Amino acid sequence: MRGRPTIYEDSNIIKKAQEVFWQKGYSATSLSDLQKATGAGAGSFYNTFKGGKKEVFQKAVQERRLAFTSFQNELSNSESPLELIKDFFRSIAKADQNEHLKGCIIANTVVEMTFIDEDLESSAVQILKEVEQMFTEVIKSEQLKGTIKTKTAPEILGKYLITFWCGLNTLRRMYPDENVLKDQIEMQLAVIS
Amino acid sequence: MRGRPTIYEDSNIIKKAQEVFWQKGYSATSLSDLQKATGAGAGSFYNTFKGGKKEVFQKAVQERRLAFTSFQNELSNSESPLELIKDFFRSIAKADQNEHLKGCIIANTVVEMTFIDEDLESSAVQILKEVEQMFTEVIKSEQLKGTIKTKTAPEILGKYLITFWCGLNTLRRMYPDENVLKDQIEMQLAVIS
DNA sequence: TTATTTTTGTAATGATTGATACATAAATAA
DNA sequence: TTATTTATGTATCAATCATTACAAAAATAA
Known part of the structure; x- marks a missing residue:
C-alpha cells in the first residue's frame, strides 16, 4: 500500500476519544480535548473521520455496544x-x-x-x-x-x-x-x- | 426607589431560562439562547446576574427545588x-x-x-x-x-x-x-x- | 530515480462562545 | 430644574469553537 504510514490507528483514536466523551459528555468535549487525548492533530483527525466530532462519538458509542454484544455471547453459553x-x-x-x-x-x-x-x-x-x-x-x-x-x-x-x-x-x-x-x-x- | 424601572424581572428571567436549561442542559445552552428566551439583552442579563450563566442555572435549579418543598408541605398535611x-x-x-x-x-x-x-x-x-x-x-x-x-x-x-x-x-x-x-x-x- | 499516494503537522478559517464597556433611557430625590 | 441612580441596548472583547487549507513528510509503484 502506498502513502505515508498511519501513526494514529482509527481504533485507538476512538478508544481514547471514548474516555473523554464518557467523562465530559458530547457538548462539553472540545476538539482540542480530543486532540490532546488522542495525540492526533487536526490533520490526522479529519483525514480519518470526515464526519468530525460527531462521527467519532457515534463510533465511541458503538464501540461500547460491542461490550454488550460480548456479554450476550457469554450469556448464550x-x-x-x-x-x-x-x-x-x-x-x-x-x-x-x-x-x-x-x-x-x-x-x-x-x-x-x-x-x-x-x-x-x-x-x-x-x-x-x-x-x-x-x-x-x-x-x-x-x-x-x-x-x-x-x-x-x-x-x-x-x-x-x-x-x-x-x-x-x-x-x-x-x-x-x-x-x-x-x-x-x-x-x-x-x-x- | 430611583433609577430606570425594571422590565425584566429576576424571577421571570429565571423561569424562562429554566425552560431552556431543562431541555438543552447547561453546556448546550448559550447566552444567545437565554437572551432569545428571556428577551433580556446582555446589559440587563449581566446587570441582574453578576454570576452570568452559571448563577442563572443555579437559580433555575433552586427554583425547581421549591416545587419539591411545596410537595413536602402537602405531605405533612x-x-x-x-x-x-x-x-x-x-x-x-x-x-x-x-x-x-x-x-x-x-x-x-x-x-x-x-x-x-x-x-x-x-x-x-x-x-x-x-x-x-x-x-x-x-x-x-x-x-x-x-x-x-x-x-x-x-x-x-x-x-x-x-x-x-x-x-x-x-x-x-x-x-x-x-x-x-x-x-x-x-x-x-x-x-x- | 521519479511519480503517486496517503498521513501528518501547522496555520488559518469564520462562527460562536461568555462576558464587558459604555452611552443612553427613564425613573426619583433634591 | 438638575443631579443621581438604575436598567437597558448595542457594540465590542478576547477566547474558544469545529473545521478546512495546504505544504511537508514518508511510504510504495513505476
Whole structure:
C-alpha cells in the first residue's frame, strides 16, 4: 500500500476519544480535548473521520455496544444466564470512585442528547432497548424453566431491570460507595426471583 | 426607589431560562439562547446576574427545588402521605411527550455536570438526597403505623424510590408512552406495600 | 530515480462562545 | 430644574469553537 504510514490507528483514536466523551459528555468535549487525548492533530483527525466530532462519538458509542454484544455471547453459553446478569449488577458496586462517577456512557447519552442531536440520542436509546430485550428474554426462559417464581410478565421485568440500570447510573454518583450500592443492588435483584 | 424601572424581572428571567436549561442542559445552552428566551439583552442579563450563566442555572435549579418543598408541605398535611407519593409517581405516566423527553432537571444535572462543574453537580445531588430522605421518612412512619408490611429498612426503600425516579427519567425517553409507563410504575410501587 | 499516494503537522478559517464597556433611557430625590 | 441612580441596548472583547487549507513528510509503484 502506498502513502505515508498511519501513526494514529482509527481504533485507538476512538478508544481514547471514548474516555473523554464518557467523562465530559458530547457538548462539553472540545476538539482540542480530543486532540490532546488522542495525540492526533487536526490533520490526522479529519483525514480519518470526515464526519468530525460527531462521527467519532457515534463510533465511541458503538464501540461500547460491542461490550454488550460480548456479554450476550457469554450469556448464550451460560447454564444460568439470570445469575450472570445478577452478578453483572453486583459487580457494579465494586467499581472504583471514578467508574461510579462516569456511569454508563449510553444512559448518559440519552439524557444529554435528547433535544440536542436526534441521531445520537436515538442510537443510544436503541442500545438500551437491546439490553432490555436481552433481560426480557432471559427472564422469560427462566420463568418457563421454573427458576423464577414471579408471574409478572417478562416484558415488565425486563423494563424493570433497564430502569434499574439507568437509576443506578445516578445513584452511583450520589453514593459512590460499595457498601451502599451493594445493599441496594441486592434488594432490587431480589424482586426477580 | 430611583433609577430606570425594571422590565425584566429576576424571577421571570429565571423561569424562562429554566425552560431552556431543562431541555438543552447547561453546556448546550448559550447566552444567545437565554437572551432569545428571556428577551433580556446582555446589559440587563449581566446587570441582574453578576454570576452570568452559571448563577442563572443555579437559580433555575433552586427554583425547581421549591416545587419539591411545596410537595413536602402537602405531605405533612396529608393523612396518607405514602399514597400521595405513589400518586405523584402515577401522575408521571400521564405527562405529555415533551415532558417525558425533558425528564427531571435535577437528575439531568447530576448526569451532565459530574466532571464539568462540581458546584452545580453537588447541589443537584443534594436535592436528590433531600427527596430521598423525604421518601425514607414517610416509609419509616408508615411502617410504624403498620400501613406497610415490608420489613425492609426504610433507608433501603427510600433509596429504592430515588433510584426509581432517576431510572424513570431515562425510561420515559425510551418510551414516552402513558400505557407503557403506567404498568411499570404500578409494578415498581407494588414493592412498597 | 521519479511519480503517486496517503498521513501528518501547522496555520488559518469564520462562527460562536461568555462576558464587558459604555452611552443612553427613564425613573426619583433634591 | 438638575443631579443621581438604575436598567437597558448595542457594540465590542478576547477566547474558544469545529473545521478546512495546504505544504511537508514518508511510504510504495513505476
